[in-house]
Amino acid sequence: MKYILLMNGSKAGVDTYRAWSKTDIQAHFDFLKRLNKDLTESGELVANEGLGSPEQAKAVRAGSNGTPITDGIFPETKEFLLGYWMVDVDSAERAYEIAARLSSGPGPGGVPTNMPIEVRQIMTRRTEEVS
C-alpha cells in the first residue's frame, strides 16, 4: 500500500532553517540523502520532491471568463507543504516508522527537528466485488 508523507512547515520555520550554520545544513542534507538511499534500496521509495519556497506560492482562482487571478499568499499565517515522500510499504506501521525517521532529522546542533509529518494513505483503483 502506498502512503504519502507530507512535511509541512511555517514561513517562520523556513526562515529559521535558512539561518542554520553550514555544518547543520550539511548534516540535514546528509540525513535526507541517507534516508532516500535506504528507501530506494529497500524498494519502498516511489517518489520524493521538495517544493519551491513559500514566498513563491500563489493562490489562483478562476476569473469570470475563466482567466486565472493570482494572489500572493500571506506566508506568516500559513502552514506550507515543503516536500513529500511517496512510499510503497507493507503496513501502515512501516509508513509511520519512516515518518518518525523523517521527523528525527537533525536541526541546529544536531538536535532532532521533531517536525510533524502528515501521513496519508493513497487511494487504490481496486475494484473488488461489492454486494
Place this chain on the structure above:
Amino acid sequence: MTETMFSADAEHLLRELAPQVLGTVVRRFHDFASAEDAVQEALLAAALQWPREGVPENPRGWLIQVAIRRMTDQVRSDAARKRREEAAANEMESVAIPAAELGANEERDDTLILLFMCCHPSLSPSSAIALTLRAIGGLTTAEIANAFFVPEATMAQRISRAKQSIKSSGVPFRLPSREKRSELLRTVMHVLYLIFNEGYTSSSGPQIQRPELAKEAIRLARMLHKSLPDETEAAGLLALMLLTDARRNARTSPDGELIPLSKQDRTVWDQAEISEGVALVTSALSKGAIGPYQLQAAIAAVHDEAARSEDTDWPQILALYDLLKRMSDNPMVALNYAVAAAMVFGPAKGLALIEELGSDSRVAGHHRLDAARAHLEEMAGNFKAATDHYRIAASRTTSVPERDYLLAQAARLSDAQAPSSPEP
C-alpha cells in the same frame, strides 16, 4: 519496437519456459540470485532475437545455453571474489543436488522448488510477489513495476533484496520435507492469491501496457495444481480464481463504475472459466481434505451457476460460509456469513449478526462492515440508517471506485427520501 511484433505464442512459450530454464541453471550453479539474473537476460535476448530470426528449434536449450554463458562470464569476472569465498562455496556444494539430466518429474519439481523459494516465509508479501512474477512468471522488472505503479528502480531493488534474503536464509534448492511442505504451500497459495487480487485494479489515465495480473495468477496457480495434483487446496485456489475471473467483464461498467453481483449482466460471464472452475472444485471436494480455498470456490460456483440473481441458492451459500467460519477465525468470513443469513432469514437476522461483529476490533472500523450494514438497512427499509452507513463506508474505504460506488448509493437513497425541491 520488436516487442510489439513478438507473437503472443512466442511470448507465451518464453514465459512457460522461464521456470524450467531457471531450475536447470540453479541446479548447475547452485546460486539462485545470479542464475535468476542470467535467465532474465536470456529471456530478454530471446525477446529481441526470436522475432527477427525465428524461434529456435529447441527454444529451451537455446535459453539454457544463453543463460549458462552469462553465468560463466559472471563467474569468471567474479573469480577473485569467488576464491575468497571458496570455503563457503564448498560448503554449499555439499548440500546442493548435483546437476542431472532433467526428466519430467524434475521439471515439475523445479517449478515447485522455485515457487517455495520465491514465496519463502522470510520474505514480505510484496517481495515474494515481485520475485515470483519475475523468476517464475518470466515478467520483466519494468512490467512488474508498471503493474504496481512504482518506478522500475524501486522494483529492481525490491527484487534484488528479496534474492539477498533468500541467499542469506540459506534455503537449499530442493523440495522441503513433507511436514514443512504444507506450511510452505499455504504461503505460496497466499502469494498467488494476492497477485490475483492485485489484478482487480482499474487502470487510470492513459492506457499503458500492464500485464494482466489476474491471468498471470491463474497461470501460476495452474502450474501449482499441475505440480501437486493431489493437493485439493491447490485445486481449490485455481477454481476460486477461475470462478471469480469469470465475472470480470460484468463487474465494472465501461466507465469503470462497480456493478454489484446482483446487478451484473450474467450473459457476459465467461462460461468456459465457470465450467472449468466448477469441475475442479467438485472433484477437489469429493476427495475429502476440505479447506478454505475450496469452500470459497464452492461459494463462487453457487453464484456463478445462478442464471438470475434471484435464483441464487442462498441457503447453500450460508451453509458453506458456516463451514468456512468454523475453519478460520476470520471476521470477514463472519461478515459474509451475516450477509448470507440476511438473504435467507431476512435483514434483521443479518443486522443482529453484524451488531455482534462490531465489537471485534479487527473489523470494527472496516468499511466493509459499514457497507454491509448499509446494504441490509436498505433491505429492511431503513433508508436514513442505510444512507448514513454508505457514507461512513465511503469515508473508510481506500479504493476510489469503491468510494464512488458507496457515495452513489448514499446519493440514490437520499435523493429518494428528499422532498421534491421547490421551483427556483
